[in-house]
Amino acid sequence: MEREAMEFDVVIVGGGPAGLAAAIRLRQLAAEHDRELSVCVLEKGSEIGAHILSGAVMEPRALNELIPDWQARGAPLNTPASEDRFMFLTEKRAFRFVTPPQQANHGNYIVSLGNVCRWLAEQAEELGVEVLPGFAAAEVLYDDNGAVRGVATGDMGRTREGEEGPNFTPGYELLARITLFGEGCRGSLTKTLFERFGLREGVDPQVYGLGVKELWEIDAAKHVPGQITHTAGWPMDMSTYGGSWMYHFEDNLVSIGFVVGLDYQNPYLSPFEEMQRFKTHPLIREVLEGGRRLAYGARAISAGGFQSIPKLSFPGGLLIGDGAGFLNVPKIKGTHTAMKSGMTAAEAVFEALADESASGVEVTGYRERLEQTWLWDELYRVRNIKPSFHWGLPLAFAYSAIDTVLLRGKAPWTLRHRPDHEQLKPAAACKPIEYPKPDGVLTFDRLSSVFLSNTNHEEDQPCHLTLRDDSVPVQVNLARYGGPEQRYCPAGVYEFVEEGGESRLQINAQNCVHCKTCDIKDPTQNINWVTPEGGGGPNYPNM
Amino acid sequence: MKILVAVKRAIDYNVKARPKADGSAVDLANVKMSMNPFDEIAVEEAIRIQEAGTASETVAVSIGPKQCQETLRTAMAMGVDRGILVETDEDVQPLAVAKLLKAVVDKEQPELVILGKQAIDDDSNQTGQMLAALLGWAQGTFAAGVELADGSLTVRREIDGGIQTLKLKMPAVVTADLRLNEPRYVKLPNIMKAKKKPLDTLAPADLGVDVAPRLSVLKVAEPPARQGGIKVPDVAALVDKLRNEAKVI
Numbered sequence: 001m002e003r004e005a006m007e008f009d010v011v012i013v014g015g016g017p018a019g020l021a022a023a024i025r026l027r028q029l030a031a032e033h034d035r036e037l038s039v040c041v042l043e044k045g046s047e048i049g050a051h052i053l054s055g056a057v058m059e060p061r062a063l064n065e066l067i068p069d070w071q072a073r074g075a076p077l078n079t080p081a082s083e084d085r086f087m088f089l090t091e092k093r094a095f096r097f098v099t100p101p102q103q104a105n106h107g108n109y110i111v112s113l114g115n116v117c118r119w120l121a122e123q124a125e126e127l128g129v130e131v132l133p134g135f136a137a138a139e140v141l142y143d144d145n146g147a148v149r150g151v152a153t154g155d156m157g158r159t160r161e162g163e164e165g166p167n168f169t170p171g172y173e174l175l176a177r178i179t180l181f182g183e184g185c186r187g188s189l190t191k192t193l194f195e196r197f198g199l200r201e202g203v204d205p206q207v208y209g210l211g212v213k214e215l216w217e218i219d220a221a222k223h224v225p226g227q228i229t230h231t232a233g234w235p236m237d238m239s240t241y242g243g244s245w246m247y248h249f250e251d252n253l254v255s256i257g258f259v260v261g262l263d264y265q266n267p268y269l270s271p272f273e274e275m276q277r278f279k280t281h282p283l284i285r286e287v288l289e290g291g292r293r294l295a296y297g298a299r300a301i302s303a304g305g306f307q308s309i310p311k312l313s314f315p316g317g318l319l320i321g322d323g324a325g326f327l328n329v330p331k332i333k334g335t336h337t338a339m340k341s342g343m344t345a346a347e348a349v350f351e352a353l354a355d356e357s358a359s360g361v362e363v364t365g366y367r368e369r370l371e372q373t374w375l376w377d378e379l380y381r382v383r384n385i386k387p388s389f390h391w392g393l394p395l396a397f398a399y400s401a402i403d404t405v406l407l408r409g410k411a412p413w414t415l416r417h418r419p420d421h422e423q424l425k426p427a428a429a430c431k432p433i434e435y436p437k438p439d440g441v442l443t444f445d446r447l448s449s450v451f452l453s454n455t456n457h458e459e460d461q462p463c464h465l466t467l468r469d470d471s472v473p474v475q476v477n478l479a480r481y482g483g484p485e486q487r488y489c490p491a492g493v494y495e496f497v498e499e500g501g502e503s504r505l506q507i508n509a510q511n512c513v514h515c516k517t518c519d520i521k522d523p524t525q526n527i528n529w530v531t532p533e534g535g536g537g538p539n540y541p542n543m
Numbered sequence: 544m545k546i547l548v549a550v551k552r553a554i555d556y557n558v559k560a561r562p563k564a565d566g567s568a569v570d571l572a573n574v575k576m577s578m579n580p581f582d583e584i585a586v587e588e589a590i591r592i593q594e595a596g597t598a599s600e601t602v603a604v605s606i607g608p609k610q611c612q613e614t615l616r617t618a619m620a621m622g623v624d625r626g627i628l629v630e631t632d633e634d635v636q637p638l639a640v641a642k643l644l645k646a647v648v649d650k651e652q653p654e655l656v657i658l659g660k661q662a663i664d665d666d667s668n669q670t671g672q673m674l675a676a677l678l679g680w681a682q683g684t685f686a687a688g689v690e691l692a693d694g695s696l697t698v699r700r701e702i703d704g705g706i707q708t709l710k711l712k713m714p715a716v717v718t719a720d721l722r723l724n725e726p727r728y729v730k731l732p733n734i735m736k737a738k739k740k741p742l743d744t745l746a747p748a749d750l751g752v753d754v755a756p757r758l759s760v761l762k763v764a765e766p767p768a769r770q771g772g773i774k775v776p777d778v779a780a781l782v783d784k785l786r787n788e789a790k791v792i
Contacts, residue, residue, distance in 0.1 A: 004731075004732060169728040454559060456557040
């Protein structure tokens with residue numbers, strides 16, 4: 001069946017902070033210059049915010065620039081940061097350390113980033129942006145010269161076998177003069193652009209972390225609005241990068257989460273269970289006891305920073321937000337940089353499109369502009385912190401202090417990254433980790449957790465977790481690494497099951513929360529995450 | 544012929560409903576809301592009748608807060624011609640909804656009203672029946688099949704013992720059951736077109752209806768957590784437990 005096509009000046013893939021900020025900025029500029037400019041934002045989640053998961057402490061710097069009267073417009077930044085605590089944990093004790101300067105949060109707000117995005121989408125719609133949730137960009141479209149000319153949304157109503165079902169509706173071609181890709185960390189189309197245009201040549205590989213988050217409603221007597229706690233140490237060992245957050249925000253809510261660097265080496269490690277175990281620490285247990293867990297989710301983040309920023313432009317398109325990797329790791333914040341990248345891209349694109357005939361051009365002005373902004377300076381200064389964690393925690397702490405305080409981020413060297421999927425050691429060389437059984441009150445199993453992500457996918461559709469080679473899971477992943485996908489997937493998607501004395505990988509794609517960890521950590525890069533039917537995936541409330 | 548179809552903005556079917564901490568209601572703060580799935584089936588049926596050439600106009604009506612506009616836009620993106628929002632921030636119960644719908648029917652003069660059999664939030668299953676009674680119209684509830692011919696309506700209903708087929712005089716009220724049809728996917732261009740379709744807003748007072756609640760909710764609580772199972776040594780112990788503890792035999 002033929003696909004229908006629609007034309008826009010700019011198509012933005014992804015309704016997160018980067019994409020929405022870009023859309024808003026484009027329409028602001030169009031209004032200021034009295035120019036017609038059609039902008040559409042595609043979002044694979046069932047609504048804006050459905051797939052957004054973040055801590056989040058938000059630095060309002062970019063928002064101040066974009067919408068200076070955000071307070072009057074009712075932006076959901078309701079809880080100013082009050083107290084910052086940085087704790088080092090051992091199994092039973094917590095030691096308060098000096099808060100690293102990057103983590104000082106005075107002037108920042110504790111927010112639900114999902115709710116911030118819902119609000120940003122309202123602002124965008126008011127400005128005339130077509131915001132289209134429930135449609136996944138599944139394919140990049142190219143013109144005869146090889147320039148990006150838009151994206152196609154996925155077909156709806158294909159059966160599991162890929163046939164056209166009774167309600168089959170073909171995807172749409174959204175054609176654009178410029179397409180902005182703001183898919184977030186490990187975007188599935190962005191990944192194909194990296195390859196096609198060689199955007200990662202000459203830069204470090206991207207490295208990642210997996211954040212597992214829970215939202216709790218706690219006893220009002222224990223609630224300290226604005227309190228921010230970060231921890232390092234237990235339950236991670238000294239050689240594994242990981243840490244936690246705990247933020248008290250509005251309505252007795254506490255956002256709590258644990259991030260594990262996906263460069264971990266022991267295939268027995270389970271980020272989900274580390275998060276569960278972490279909650280049993282006296283410091284955390286005391287806060288959560290008597291409360292109830294409201295929501296659960298997980299998402300990978302880009303942690304490579306400055307040295308992993310790819311080439312950002314190519315004919316017909318630009319990369320914005322965490323898909324490009326603008327997260328500031330020591331600050332543990334990426335919303336302000338994502339928004340800033342979107343805004344800067346919007347300005348460059350607006351300039352480039354002033355020429356009515358411009359289409360499929362490469363907007364190199366984006367990077368030039370970006371290099372002049374605070375974003376670039378900020379990421380440059382902290383570039384050596386994360387890679388120093390390869391040396392283990394004590395050395396990394398010492399190095400980070402020297403790099404930050406004495407060298408002020410201007411060290412004449414840059415430490416390098418190694419790809420996460422190459423880091424796993426064979427199971428035989430590692431010690432299995434015994435995780436405690438969940439108690440159903442403070443700690444939980446995967447399935448009851450995934451239940452709270454409200455994730456759902458139409459059952460009768462092709463599996464969106466594709467394998468390049470079907471034999472690899474058993475012959476390599478299980479045989480050599482003990483089936484690590486069963487443990488790193490925070491949603492219980494991957495299960496090795498025994499049938500007639502033989503193991504086989506079962507993929508429960510319906511559970512997927514779109515965190516992208518499998519696509520990142522699979523040791524032979526055999527798993528390829530592609531977009532399922534639009535509207536599928538988690539439905540995060542207040543995350 | 545004109546068809547009126549009623550659509551409710553309800554908690555999304557994927558979302559796990561959870562009571563507020565004070566037990567006063569289900570917590571809806573920033574929770575995803577969407578069109579009640581049975582109403583989606585009602586909309587689909589109305590559009591199919593129109594596409595078959597039997598109806599000349601389809602109108603969707605929703606009752607509730609301003610955000611119900613989105614629900615109406617969805618109905619219009621599916622294919623309904625226009626929307627009416629009876630805007631109120633009050634908690635409207637089935638009787639109030641039925642009265643408001645009757646007032647809209649009086650105004651719009653449709654020959655057929657299609658509703659979902661119930662909404663997945665309160666599961667009342669009352670509005671369609673009440674509306675038919677207030678209008679004095681025939682009703683075909685739990686419809687699994689609808690056929691229109693020569694001024695009468697044949698409705699197939701799923702009942703406990705099988706399928707019951709009713710013949711109704713028009714005008715009539717029909718409530719849609721799960722197997723009536725499978726709603727279509729909304730087409731992307733139609734979402735943009737729907738933004739330009741007419742949407743009128745009325746207030747309950749314009750319709751002369753008092754929406755004050757007649758029922759009060761005492762408490763909203765989670766169902767009791769499932770207890771873990773136990774193992775019994777033999778059949779005698781099992782029978783004993785079933786008889787004396789569970790009291791099921």
